[in-house]
Amino acid sequence: MRFKKLDLNLLVALDTLLTEQSITKGAKKLNMSPSALSNSLSRLRDYFEDDLLTQIGRKMVITPYGENLKIHVRNALNNIESTILVQPSFDPQKTDRIFSLFCSDYTQTVLIPHMLELVGKGKASSRFQFLAQVDNPDESLERGEADLLIIPSNFVSKEHPSDILYEEKFVCVVWEHSDIAKSELTTEKYSAAGHVHMRPAVIKKDFFESTLAETYGIKRRLVATTFSFTAVPAMVIGSENIATIHTRLAKKMAKVWPLKILPLPFDIPPMKQCIQWHQYRNNDQGLIWLRETLKKAAENMDN
Template sequence: MRFNRLDLNLLVALDALLTDCSITKAADRLNLSPSATSNALARLREYFDDDLLVQVGRRMEPTPRALGLHEAVRDVLVRVDSAIAIPPAFEPAKSDRVFRIFVSDYTQMVFVPHLMALAHAERCSARFEFLPQVSHPQRSLERGEADLLIIPRGFVSPDHPEEKLYLDDFTCVVWRHGALARGEFNLERYVAARHVVMRPPGSFGDSFEASFVKRHGIERQVAVTSYGFASLAPLVVGTDFVATVHKRLALKLLPSLPIALRAPPLPLPAMEQGLQWHKYRTQDPGLAWLRQLLHRAAAAMDAAMDTVPH
C-alpha cells in the first residue's frame, strides 16, 4: 500500500532502523535479511531526501530529520496497531497475547503475586512480561513498547489516561541489634544517621520518598545507593544505617531478616501507586480486562495486608 508515493511497509522498517540505529539489529527485529533492510533504508533515504542514519565511528546516528520523524512514525504505528491489529474481543483462557508491564522490583514483590494468582484462577493463557523501570518510562508507552505502567502517580504522563491502583505508606528499617533499634527514633537521630537509598536506574532524579524528604529541608547522609527497592532492607543488617522503604515491602521482608521497623519521624505522605496506558488503547479489550484484574489484585493485596501484624 502506498500513500503519497511512499510504500507504507517502509514505515515499519524506518521505526526499527531508528529504534536500533543498526541495520543488523533492525533486520533481526523485522525478520528480514540485512541486505533487504539495507535496501529499505536506501528507499527511505530517497523518499525523504535525507541520509536518516549516518555512520559515526562504529555506530550509526540518526540525522536531525530522522529524530523529528521517529516519534511521528511511532505514533502512526501505535494507532494502526490499536485500531486494526487488536482483536475485537478478549478471552483470557484462549489468548496467546503478551502483556508488557513496566514495574519496579518493589511492585513485582508485593503486588504482582496477587495478580498472578487471579490470572491463574481465570485460566489465563496470555503471557506476562514484566520490564524494569528506567528513566522516562512514558517513552516506552508512547512507542508501544509497554502496554501498562505501574508507577507513583506523581510520575505519570499528563498525555495519557491513568488511575489510582493502591496506596502504600513508608516505614524506616534498621538493624534489629543496632543502636537505632533502641530508644526513641526521633528526627534528630534520623538526620544524624547514615542512609541506604534507592536511586532510579538511568536517572538523575529522586525516588518518591526522597523527593518528600528534601521538601522538609533534610539532606540525608547517604552511605549506600542501590538500583532497587528490595535490597534496601538487607543492606542495613549489621550496620547503624537506616532505610526508608514502602511499608508493604518492609512487612514482607520482616520475617526473614533481623530488622526492626520504626515510624518515620517526619510526615511522609502515603504513596499513590498509579496505573497508566496509552490513550489509543483505552478500548483495547485485552487491556480493559487486565486493568480490571489489576484492581481486583489490589483489593486482594489490601485484604491480605489487613491480616498482617503491623
C-alpha cells in the same frame, strides 16, 4: 501496499531504524539481512529526500527530520495495531497474548503476586513479561515496548490516560538488634544515621532526597545505594543504618529478615501508584481486562 507512492511496509523498517539507530541491530530485530534493511533505508531516503540517519564515526545519528518523523511513525503503527490488528473481543481463558508490563521489583513483590493469583483462579491463559526500569517510561508506551506502566504518579505522562491503583506510605527499617532499634527514632537520630537507599541509575531526580532537603532541610548520609528495592531491607542487617522503604514491602521483609519497623519521625506524603496505557489503546479489550485485574489485586493486597 502503497499510499501516496510510499510502500507502507517501509514504515516498520523506518520505525525500527529510528529506534535502534543501527542497521545490524535493526535487521536482527526484524529478522532480515542487513543488506535488505540497508536497501530499505535507501528507498526511505529517496522518498523523504532526507538522510534520516547519518553515520558519524561508529554511530548512526538521527537527522532533525528523522527525529521529527520518529514519534509520528510510532504513533501511526500503534494506531494500526490498536484499531486493526487487535481483536475486538478478548477471552482471557482462550488468549495466547503476552502482556509486557513496566514496573519495579517493589511492585512485583507486593502487587503482582495478587494479580497472578487472580489470573490463576480465573484460569486465564495470558502470559506476562516484566520490563526493567528505564528513564522516561512513557517512551516504552510510545515505542510499543510496554503494554502497561505501573509507576508513581510523579512519573506519569500527561500524554496518555492513567488511573490510580493504590496509595503507599513509608516507614523505616533497622536491624532489630541495633542500638537505634531500642528507642524512639527522632529526626536528629535519622539525620545522623547512615542510610541504605534504592537509587536506579536512570532516575535523574531522587524523590526522597529532594523532599527531605526541600521540606525538612535533611541531607542523608548514604552509605550504600542499590538498584533494587527488595535488596534494601537486608542491607541494614548487622549495622546501625536505616532504610526508608514502602510500608507493604517492609512488612513482607520483616517476616524474613531480623528487622524492626519504625515510623518516620516526620511526615512524607503517601505515594500514589498508577497504571498508564497508550492513548490509542483505550478500547483494547485485553488491556481493559488487565487493568481491572490489577485493580482487584490492589484491593486484595492488605487482606
